[in-house]
Amino acid sequence: MASASAKKIRPKYLSLPALLFEIRLPVPGWVSILHRISGALLFFPFVAWVLYLLDTSLASEQGFDYVRNRYFALPLVKLGVLVFIWAYCHHLCAGIRFLFLDLDIGGDLKTARLTSWIVIAAGLALTAVFGARLW
Amino acid sequence: MKRLVVGAHYGLRDWLAQRVTAAIMAVYTLILAAVLLKGSFTYGAWKDLFAQGWMRVATLLFAASLAWHAWVGVRDILMDYVKPDGLRFALQVLVLLMLASYLGWAVQILFR
Numbered sequence: 001m002a003s004a005s006a007k008k009i010r011p012k013y014l015s016l017p018a019l020l021f022e023i024r025l026p027v028p029g030w031v032s033i034l035h036r037i038s039g040a041l042l043f044f045p046f047v048a049w050v051l052y053l054l055d056t057s058l059a060s061e062q063g064f065d066y067v068r069n070r071y072f073a074l075p076l077v078k079l080g081v082l083v084f085i086w087a088y089c090h091h092l093c094a095g096i097r098f099l100f101l102d103l104d105i106g107g108d109l110k111t112a113r114l115t116s117w118i119v120i121a122a123g124l125a126l127t128a129v130f131g132a133r134l135w
Numbered sequence: 136m137k138r139l140v141v142g143a144h145y146g147l148r149d150w151l152a153q154r155v156t157a158a159i160m161a162v163y164t165l166i167l168a169a170v171l172l173k174g175s176f177t178y179g180a181w182k183d184l185f186a187q188g189w190m191r192v193a194t195l196l197f198a199a200s201l202a203w204h205a206w207v208g209v210r211d212i213l214m215d216y217v218k219p220d221g222l223r224f225a226l227q228v229l230v231l232l233m234l235a236s237y238l239g240w241a242v243q244i245l246f247r
Contacts, residue, residue: 002185036212037206039205039209039212040208040209042205043205043208043209043230043233044233046238047201047205047237049241050231051237051241051244054243054244055240055243057178057181058181058182058185058244062179063136064181064182065178068176088164092161092164095157095161098163099158101156102154132201
């Protein structure tokens with residue numbers, strides 16, 4: 001007699017909705033994938049963008065004033081800076097957490113979940129603190 | 136030449152480099168944040184900050200750390216998701232070229 005599990009369709013291919021809604025990542029998994037996504041974003045485009053901003057703001061007083069008063073006033077630029085600040089802060093906080101995990105500190109489930117929430121919250125809180133200086 | 140191409144420990148250097156460069160960048164970040172929060176944000180202060188020798192060297196160290204750190208990280212991402220060898224190789228070369236350009240640009244900004 002075939003068991004119920006044998007009647008399941010195999011192999012099961014993961015559709016996009018399945019990836020998005022069926023598979024639930026645990027909180028440490030979210031910290032991990034966000035660390036990867038933020039890292040990729042920091043490599044491109046943010047390093048190039050920050051270099052452009054550093055270049056322009058240091059080249060001349062006009063450049064500095066342009067970046068500070070006109071460029072940073074554009075809504076899309078503000079949004080981009082917010083995303084950059086979040087990516088940097090999350091990557092930094094999650095990275096510090098991974099360094100502690102390397103040292104075998106905080107690896108048990110309860111602590112790992114707690115520190116994951118702390119990292120996510122710290123990334124958002126730091127984004128709020130530094131982002132507020134944009135306005 | 137005898138080379139070890141497989142084994143359990145050939146990734147150790149990258150693993151360690153990833154962490155050392157991360158620590159360097161974290162310390163730089165804290166210093167920069169402290170300096171920025173303390174001083175007034177004017178063109179004069181901004182220019183003077185990057186005119187100082189220690190700041191230039193620290194920023195160059197940060198940029199070099201970032202290039203190495205990003206190489207290890209992005210290469211890991213490409214190895215995980217890009218399966219065709221030719222495409223992965225091409226993308227890895229592109230990443231190296233971009234990082235070298237970033238580094239060159241940073242040097243230009245710091246020491247012009």
